[in-house]
Amino acid sequence: MVSIKDVAKHAGVAISTVSKVLNNYPNVTEATRLKVNQAIKELNYVPNSIAAALSSKHSGRVALLMDPMRQTRAADQVYMQYMLGALDCAKELGMDTVTVFFSMIEGMTADDITRYLRSQGVQSVIIFGLSQEDRVIRDLLHEEDFYFVAVDAPFVTDSITSVGIDNAEAQYEVAVKTVSENLSRLEPGHGPQSVLYIAGKGSSYVTAERTRGMKKAAEELGVSLSIRYGDFSESKARNIAMVTGKDKDIIVCASDMMAIGAMYALKELDVFHPVCGFDGITLMGYVGQGMNTVRQDFYDIANTAVKEAKRLMEGEKGRQVVMPHELVRMNYQDVIL
Amino acid sequence: MVSIKDVAKHAGVAISTVSKVLNNYPNVTEATRLKVNQAIKELNYVPNSIAAALSSKHSGRVALLMDPMRQTRAADQVYMQYMLGALDCAKELGMDTVTVFFSMIEGMTADDITRYLRSQGVQSVIIFGLSQEDRVIRDLLHEEDFYFVAVDAPFVTDSITSVGIDNAEAQYEVAVKTVSENLSRLEPGHGPQSVLYIAGKGSSYVTAERTRGMKKAAEELGVSLSIRYGDFSESKARNIAMVTGKDKDIIVCASDMMAIGAMYALKELDVFHPVCGFDGITLMGYVGQGMNTVRQDFYDIANTAVKEAKRLMEGEKGRQVVMPHELVRMNYQDVIL
DNA sequence: CTGTTAGCGCGTTCAA
DNA sequence: TTGAACGCGCTAACAG
Numbered sequence: 001m002v003s004i005k006d007v008a009k010h011a012g013v014a015i016s017t018v019s020k021v022l023n024n025y026p027n028v029t030e031a032t033r034l035k036v037n038q039a040i041k042e043l044n045y046v047p048n049s050i051a052a053a054l055s056s057k058h059s060g061r062v063a064l065l066m067d068p069m070r071q072t073r074a075a076d077q078v079y080m081q082y083m084l085g086a087l088d089c090a091k092e093l094g095m096d097t098v099t100v101f102f103s104m105i106e107g108m109t110a111d112d113i114t115r116y117l118r119s120q121g122v123q124s125v126i127i128f129g130l131s132q133e134d135r136v137i138r139d140l141l142h143e144e145d146f147y148f149v150a151v152d153a154p155f156v157t158d159s160i161t162s163v164g165i166d167n168a169e170a171q172y173e174v175a176v177k178t179v180s181e182n183l184s185r186l187e188p189g190h191g192p193q194s195v196l197y198i199a200g201k202g203s204s205y206v207t208a209e210r211t212r213g214m215k216k217a218a219e220e221l222g223v224s225l226s227i228r229y230g231d232f233s234e235s236k237a238r239n240i241a242m243v244t245g246k247d248k249d250i251i252v253c254a255s256d257m258m259a260i261g262a263m264y265a266l267k268e269l270d271v272f273h274p275v276c277g278f279d280g281i282t283l284m285g286y287v288g289q290g291m292n293t294v295r296q297d298f299y300d301i302a303n304t305a306v307k308e309a310k311r312l313m314e315g316e317k318g319r320q321v322v323m324p325h326e327l328v329r330m331n332y333q334d335v336i337l
Numbered sequence: 338m339v340s341i342k343d344v345a346k347h348a349g350v351a352i353s354t355v356s357k358v359l360n361n362y363p364n365v366t367e368a369t370r371l372k373v374n375q376a377i378k379e380l381n382y383v384p385n386s387i388a389a390a391l392s393s394k395h396s397g398r399v400a401l402l403m404d405p406m407r408q409t410r411a412a413d414q415v416y417m418q419y420m421l422g423a424l425d426c427a428k429e430l431g432m433d434t435v436t437v438f439f440s441m442i443e444g445m446t447a448d449d450i451t452r453y454l455r456s457q458g459v460q461s462v463i464i465f466g467l468s469q470e471d472r473v474i475r476d477l478l479h480e481e482d483f484y485f486v487a488v489d490a491p492f493v494t495d496s497i498t499s500v501g502i503d504n505a506e507a508q509y510e511v512a513v514k515t516v517s518e519n520l521s522r523l524e525p526g527h528g529p530q531s532v533l534y535i536a537g538k539g540s541s542y543v544t545a546e547r548t549r550g551m552k553k554a555a556e557e558l559g560v561s562l563s564i565r566y567g568d569f570s571e572s573k574a575r576n577i578a579m580v581t582g583k584d585k586d587i588i589v590c591a592s593d594m595m596a597i598g599a600m601y602a603l604k605e606l607d608v609f610h611p612v613c614g615f616d617g618i619t620l621m622g623y624v625g626q627g628m629n630t631v632r633q634d635f636y637d638i639a640n641t642a643v644k645e646a647k648r649l650m651e652g653e654k655g656r657q658v659v660m661p662h663e664l665v666r667m668n669y670q671d672v673i674l
Numbered sequence: 675c676t677g678t679t680a681g682c683g684c685g686t687t688c689a690a
Numbered sequence: 691t692t693g694a695a696c697g698c699g700c701t702a703a704c705a706g
Contacts, residue, residue, distance in 0.1 A: 001455060003683055014693040019685060027691060050391045050458040051683030054698050068417055080405055080413040084438060091441040099436050101421060104428040118338060121387040235673045264669065286624050332601065336572045340699055351677040356701060364675055388699035391682050
């Protein structure tokens with residue numbers, strides 16, 4: 001294995017000089033920089049990130065913390081996009097990553113997790129989809145030793161950056177759109193429309209935000225609104241729609257999976273009402289024939305999260321980053337193209 | 338950060354003694370072992386795996402190499418299961434992992450990849466879903482410096498272990514089952530049944546195996562068989578079924594996604610024929626109303642792959658591991674329960 | 675059986 | 691601007 005020593009020898013300089021070139025230190029002559037880079041190329045040298053991490057203390061290592069089991073299985077797509085986005089970006093930026101699923105840290109205290117991450121040389125942590133319940137993770141956020149990027153969670157401090165879409169605005173938009181589209185379907189004299197909103201998990205930040213958006217939409221549109229909590233569960237949403245969906249004009253759901261559950265319920269009840277979702281997963285296209293949904297670009301969000309982690313490690317302070325979203329109509333054609 | 342030095346001091350022994358206890362060396366008195374473990378517990382010491390990896394050369398680091406983009410997006414579920422299985426098991430066994438997606442090594446030569454993995458301290462590599470096309474990966478397999486576990490690929494040498502189900506047998510079974518179930522639906526005098534087999538990618542190992550199983554089934558059942566290659570693509574399978582599926586009695590597909598494509602084609606043609614798939618992804622349950630499929634436990638396969646990697650690193654020779662499969666019928670009820 | 679010592683490959687002072 | 695020397699936390703000979 002070719003090491004920094006070989007490069008130094010080959011270039012006729014000292015090891016430390018090579019290191020300086022590698023890490024873009026300012027105090028290196030252009031001439032020697034060229035010499036070193038030349039040697040690096042000729043020897044096909046790739047720095048050993050293990051050694052670098054051990055030696056420097058700002059390893060640039062970032063942990064990706066996620067719980068792909070929590071929601072229904074169709075969340076796979078979301079987390080896969082998260083991972084792709086994060087790993088691609090990290091590779092690009094020369095950062096090492098450690099993937100950590102919740103199942104791996106089950107039963108650990110925040111301190112345990114801190115020690116574990118530390119043992120892996122982790123310097124910053126990206127948390128995907130934290131919910132209020134995660135006491136342990138919330139404790140972890142107070143850990144002074146790490147930088148954090150919280151995806152879809154509202155925390156911002158000097159060492160915590162928050163990344164996500166504007167959930168309230170997005171929910172507002174998709175609700176308004178779906179209701180508007182439905183107006184023409186109503187006979188005159190039908191009276192005000194009624195909307196069933198199947199919200200997510202009561203305790204989660206995104207649920208609060210989306211519910212806020214939904215309420216605003218209902219108010220502006222002058223429609224009556226009933227709210228139920230489906231906990232992001234397909235089957236719970238299905239049951240809710242089964243019981244209270246029949247006499248509603250429209251069902252708005254805080255996740256695609258719940259929209260799918262609601263849709264199947266309506267099918268079983270043998271009635272048709274528009275249903276809209278939130279997320280933009282392809283599964284929507286398979287089961288619904290043209291459902292509105294909010295599309296989040298999870299790949300891009302993860303990308304940004306990694307960049308924000310880097311930014312923190314470079315000494316910048318935490319901030320809030322709002323990612324764009326879009327409204328789409330999913331159907332089978334779109335999915336297989 | 339509490340290091341091995343602190344533990345040694347606290348226990349009143351030498352650093353190397355602690356190391357020996359940590360790595361289960363034989364030559365340690367039970368008394369000192371206890372002392373050391375006591376100190377470890379009291380200090381909440383967690384070994385720094387970075388330092389261990391740098392120092393020891395058999396880091397136990399395993400790279401997970403996968404291409405979650407290759408197939409259609411519904412492959413997310415498969416790869417997510419792979420990852421969960423692999424990471425859980427690795428954590429359990431105290432092995433570090435590096436997740437590598439193909440997108441990250443795009444354009445690299447086998448040597449480039451070798452250097453990259455080396456720079457990450459990787460000692461063994463698990464390759465998920467290698468196809469004949471991947472010249473680069475196939476070259477990589479000849480690399481002497483790594484141990485390999487190939488999932489769903491037939492390679493076995495002293496340093497390569499192969500893990501996967503018996504594809505021929507599984508395809509045989511699901512074909513026989515589906516054809517048998519369909520027998521009763523035929524009017525007498527219909528003549529021999531005809532089966533359309535939508536195979537995978539011509540160049541892949543699993544495709545060859547599954548096709549072999551299908552041929553055997555057709556022969557034994559006395560049905561006529563047409564074979565087309567859908568390249569594991571939903572839309573290609575859809576087109577194939579569109580053109581040649583109408584007058585067939587049954588369509589057997591080498592993947593669930595192709596089965597879904599075929600099913601949508603039949604729907605569009607407004608005919609019904611049984612379709613069966615292969616993989617056991619939940620999406621099958623959403624779109625088909627009771628489709629047969631072969632179920633592979635991807636979580637378990639990845640679990641085994643990691644254990645096999647460890648086994649190789651412990652000096653054992655490569656071997657072939659055949660995992661069990663099962664036949665299931667997927668429908669919506671099963672999915673949401 | 676235990677302790678001393680020399681690296682692993684690199685980042686980082688501090689002199690020169 | 692460059693280079694020698696030390697140390698990161700740990701493993702692995704070797705010596706005692």
